[in-house]
Amino acid sequence: MVSLLLLSASLSACDDNKSAAQTAAPPAPQVTVAKPVKKLVSDFDEYVGRFVAVDFVEVRARVSGYLDSIHFTDGQLVKAGDPLFTIDRRPFQAALDQAQAAIEQAKANLAFAESDLKRGEGLVRGSTITQQTFDQRTQAKRVAEANVTAQEAATRQADLDLTFTQLTAPISGRIGDRRVSIGNLVTGGTAGNTTLLATIVSVDPIRFEFTMDEASYLRYIDALSDAQSKSRDSGLKSLPAQLKLIDEKDFVHEGRIDFVDNVIDRASGTIRGRAEFPNPDGKLTPGMFGRIRISTSPPAEALLVPDTAIGTEQVRKFVFAVGNNDVATPKYVTLGPVVDGLRVIRTGLSPDDTIIVNGLMRVRPGAKVTPQQASAEAMTAKDPTVRTN
Known part of the structure; x- marks a missing residue:
């Protein structure tokens, strides 16, 4: 009987220990905390747009004829004045020779008319010829002079036509593929049915076109100095x-705004802008997409944290601040752009706050945590999930 009582007491003690273990509080989760990083940053906006060439030329012939030769390789870089196409010159050379012969004949007729008129001046004073005959010789001289002028113009035109058989590059840039093969008839002139031979686009510099909303446009105007705002010509050019391109992580290409349109589109409420960038290696190609970033304010000190420290509550963003009692308290913040891998916090955070930068999913508002100190910049370097664009 005594043994049964001892066994019962032992089992009761085991149950009490198990119940105490089950009711004990779980340990506080371990998190990494850091102070916000202070840096001088500028506010900026980003837009997506396309590259366009500064100059775009369609190469078309001014005279009609059969294509005789091509002097370039498809897609090569050409300089202004380089030969591109040659149209069969023989018919135009023959027309020039004929025009030169016609002008010699016209000059001979003029010389005869001048000498005939000179003889008539003495004869009319002596009444050898009538005044009417003298007037006819005067008219003949004027007609001969006009004929010489007309033939000289025809010769110049024939010479131009012969020159136009040699097509050269009007600008420096990259030429496309040939649209016509040797031996084909090329239609020239100024009509709409002329033959397109090739296209050339300038390479360096290159322009980037994008659209901005009305509010951003006004913000850029306000960001300019008073002297710049009063200048009608400067606009946003300063x-x-x-x-950056779609395969680049950083904004490595530097340029300047060179044009902003003079009207805001009524349908979309946007205005067209354009920037110019150097392109010495020709990598930037017309039609290519890119992302442009425009500064909207002078550099100022800002607080930055990793994106891993930011949580989302419906439409609001927050970070967990840890106080002296190691309790996590949410702080709602307003986000800015990403600078050097860290997110700018516009409002809601102070430089003295200690925030959780890793382990956010293990934390609940008002819960105790076990903080481990680190720097926000070090967390960004270690964490491959932090966005940099």
């Missing part, structure tokens, strides 16, 4: 711009 604003610097940075650009």
Whole structure:
């Protein structure tokens, strides 16, 4: 009987220990905390747009004829004045020779008319010829002079036509593929049915076109100094711009705004802008997409945190701040752009706050945590999930 009582007491003690273990509070989750990073940053906006060439030329012939030769390779870089196409010159050379012969004949007729008129001046004073005959000789001289002028014009035109058989590059840039093969008849002139032979686009510099909304446009105007705002010609041309391609992580291309349209589109409420960028290696190609960044304010000190420190509550963004009692408290913030891998916090955070930068999913508002100190910049370097664009 005594053994049964001892066994019962032992089992009861085990149950009490198990119940105490089950009711004990779980340990506080471990999180990484850091102070916000302070840096000088500028506010900026980003837009998507396309590259366009500064100059775009369609190469068309001014005279009609059979294509005799081609002097370039498809897609090569050409300089202004380089030969591109040659149209069969023989018919135009023959027309020039004929025009030169006609002008010699016209000059001979003029010389005869001048000498005939000179003889008539003495004869009319002596009444050897009538005044009517003298007037006819005067008219003949004037007709001969006009004929010489007309033949000289025809010769110049024939010479131009012969020159137009040699087509040269009007601008420097990259030429496309040939649209006509040797031996084909090329239609020239100024009519709409002329033959397109090739196209040339300038390479360096290159322009980037984009559209901005009305509010951003007004913000850029306000960002200019008073002297710049009063200048009718400057507009937004003094604003610097940075650009990156779709395969680039950073805005490595530097340029400037060179044009803003004079009207805002009524349908979309946007205005067209354009920036110019150097392109010495020809990598930037017309039609290519890119992302442009425009600064909207002078550099100012701002607080930055990793994107891993930011949580979302419906439409609001927040970070968890850890106080002296190691309790996580949410702070609602307004986000800015990403600078050097860190997110700018416009409002809602102070430089003295200690925030959770890793382990956000293990934290609940008002819960205790076990903080481990680190720097926000170090967390950004380690964490491959932080967005940089």
